[in-house]
Amino acid sequence: MARGDAEFVEFARACSGRLTHAAFLMTGNHHHAEDAAQTALVRTYASWSRIRNGDPYGYARSVLVNHLVDTWRRPIREYPSDDLPERSGGDLAEEVATRRWLVTALGTLTARERAVVVLRHYFDLPEAQVARELDVSVGTVKSTSSRALEKLRTAGLSAPRPQETCR
Amino acid sequence: MTEMDELRRAMRATERADGLDLDDIMRRGRRLRRRRRAGAAVAAMTAVLAVAFGVEAVATRPGPPNLPGGEPAATASAGPPAPTPTAALAPTQSPLQPLGTVVDSGIRYGADARVFFMVPIDVPELPRVTIGLVAGRRAPDGHLTSDFLLNDVSGSDRRAGFHEIGYDQQRAPTDTSIPTFGYFVGPAARIVGTVDGRQVEAKLARWSEDPQVVIFWFDPKTLTPGTRLDGIIARDPQGHRL
Numbered sequence: 001m002a003r004g005d006a007e008f009v010e011f012a013r014a015c016s017g018r019l020t021h022a023a024f025l026m027t028g029n030h031h032h033a034e035d036a037a038q039t040a041l042v043r044t045y046a047s048w049s050r051i052r053n054g055d056p057y058g059y060a061r062s063v064l065v066n067h068l069v070d071t072w073r074r075p076i077r078e079y080p081s082d083d084l085p086e087r088s089g090g091d092l093a094e095e096v097a098t099r100r101w102l103v104t105a106l107g108t109l110t111a112r113e114r115a116v117v118v119l120r121h122y123f124d125l126p127e128a129q130v131a132r133e134l135d136v137s138v139g140t141v142k143s144t145s146s147r148a149l150e151k152l153r154t155a156g157l158s159a160p161r162p163q164e165t166c167r
Numbered sequence: 168m169t170e171m172d173e174l175r176r177a178m179r180a181t182e183r184a185d186g187l188d189l190d191d192i193m194r195r196g197r198r199l200r201r202r203r204r205a206g207a208a209v210a211a212m213t214a215v216l217a218v219a220f221g222v223e224a225v226a227t228r229p230g231p232p233n234l235p236g237g238e239p240a241a242t243a244s245a246g247p248p249a250p251t252p253t254a255a256l257a258p259t260q261s262p263l264q265p266l267g268t269v270v271d272s273g274i275r276y277g278a279d280a281r282v283f284f285m286v287p288i289d290v291p292e293l294p295r296v297t298i299g300l301v302a303g304r305r306a307p308d309g310h311l312t313s314d315f316l317l318n319d320v321s322g323s324d325r326r327a328g329f330h331e332i333g334y335d336q337q338r339a340p341t342d343t344s345i346p347t348f349g350y351f352v353g354p355a356a357r358i359v360g361t362v363d364g365r366q367v368e369a370k371l372a373r374w375s376e377d378p379q380v381v382i383f384w385f386d387p388k389t390l391t392p393g394t395r396l397d398g399i400i401a402r403d404p405q406g407h408r409l
Contacts (some may be wrong), residue, residue, distance in 0.1 A: 009189060016187045025178055038187055038195075040364070045196030047363060063364035102177045122178045135366050152174065 008048050012041050015057055019064055025118045026068050026111070028103050040064035061123060062133050065115060069134065105152055113148040116141055231266060242249065266298060267375035269305065270382055274342045280306040282311065283382050285374060296325035301331060302345045315345050323380070327353050328409075330397060332360055335392035344392035348384035350374070353409050355381045356400035363395050 019040055023033035034128045044051070044060040051059045106114050112134070119130040120141075127145075265284035274281035280305060288299040299318030303311050317333040324330065332349035351358060358369040358381070367390045374380035381401075390396075401409040 005193065008193070012187070012189055012192065016181060016189075018189065021178075023183045034187065038192055041187065041192045042195040042199060042365060045193055046199040048196070066361075066364035066366065098177050099181045102174075102181055105174060105177075117174070117299070118178070121175045 004048055004052060005063075007052060008045055011052075011056055015060065016041060019060060022061070022118050022122055023064060023068060025106060025122060026065075026103070026114050028107055036064055036068055039067050065119065065133050069111075069115065108151050109148050113144055113151070116144045117148050122144055184239075191248050197359065201372060217309065237388075264310070265301075269311070270372040272346065272384055273307070273386065274346065276304065276309045277369050279312075279343075281346065282374070283384060284311070285314075285376070286316070288316075292320075293319070293321065294321075295325075300333070300348070300350050302338070302348050302384075325352055325377070329401070332396070332399070334395065342386060346384045346387050346392055347394070347396065348382070349391055351383060351401050352379050353381070353382045353401065353407060354379070356404040357381075357402045357406075358383045359400055359402070360385065360390065360396045361398040362390060362394055364397075
């Protein structure tokens with residue numbers, strides 16, 4: 001395997017889970033999320049020689065988000081899904097509850113609100129960068145983020161807390 | 168804990184290992200890379216064809232070209248934006264006068280300005296191709312230099328939609344890199360290109376001789392010259408895709 005390929009494999013293994021999860025948060029659908037993450041990594045690999053010495057993770061994230069945004073612009077509706085992935089380790093019941101809460105909470109938001117929330121609070125990007133990646137103004141990011149938070153408050157959603165004891 | 172804190176915690180708590188098929192990703196990535204390279208090769212071939220057809224507006228000798236400075240016709244100003252497919256030519260000298268206004272892109276190379284203008288061309292095999300779009304430079308004294316002539320190599324130069332797109336052919340950026348440019352025929356109010364999942368908006372200017380012809384180019388700050396576009400669309404003033 002060429003050195004560049006080995007680097008890409010290492011990179012993809014390290015970040016594919018996070019990219020897939022971000023896509024899931026934005027679409028609420030595991031299948032669409034895996035497709036989107038796969039597409040982002042395909043394009044990242046196609047440009048690998050050009051970007052490998054820069055910020056390949058930022059590149060992949062940007063491709064992912066724009067791919068999803070492009071998808072939303074097409075007349076395709078996506079719906080939250082309840083399907084739960086297999087997972088080993090940890091408290092499965094708690095995770096199931098948290099995931100359900102998460103899907104419900106994010107499902108109250110529009111596609112753009114979800115994208116802003118994920119970029120800001122999952123990827124922890126500054127507002128200016130979120131604006132660049134979504135090709136909107138910083139003001140739009142602020143107002144969208146604020147609206148999303150307000151929706152969550154109005155919905156009265158509260159994440160399930162980890163159970164300390166269970167008798 | 169605020170809602171956002173809870174949301175943040177939940178988003179992280181539900182991360183999971185994924186099962187993406189890396190072999191498939193790399194296979195598709197290689198295919199995409201090959202397609203991009205093939206596209207670039209086709210563009211280069213198209214340019215060569217244009218030369219072979221004997222486009223009068225272009226001399227195939229490399230070297231600084233000049234247009235009789237004369238009256239740098241009226242100058243149109245630019246509006247905004249978009250990108251896509253291509254065909255291009257190496258720097259040449261054009262003895263022809265611009266047809267209509269010379270469009271000032273606002274891009275400067277020292278004292279020279281990047282300009283775009285139409286020139287008449289005559290290709291016996293292509294009777295419906297009579298104009299070509301030049302990416303040139305205008306010196307302070309009004310002299311025009313032609314860097315790149317772009318013209319159709321089939322059909323009609325007034326066919327609705329996108330025509331050939333010109334990409335800088337240099338392998339490395341130069342001081343006078345040519346922005347990605349071209350023209351669209353139709354009521355385009357916006358032209359937007361996609362590259363590597365990112366959208367870039369083109370600058371627009373209508374051609375003085377035919378307002379249906381919309382000259383567009385991408386600011387080198389937003390689209391590195393020579394970067395191939397993955398796609399390009401035009402929208403009318405109401406935002407409908409053309």
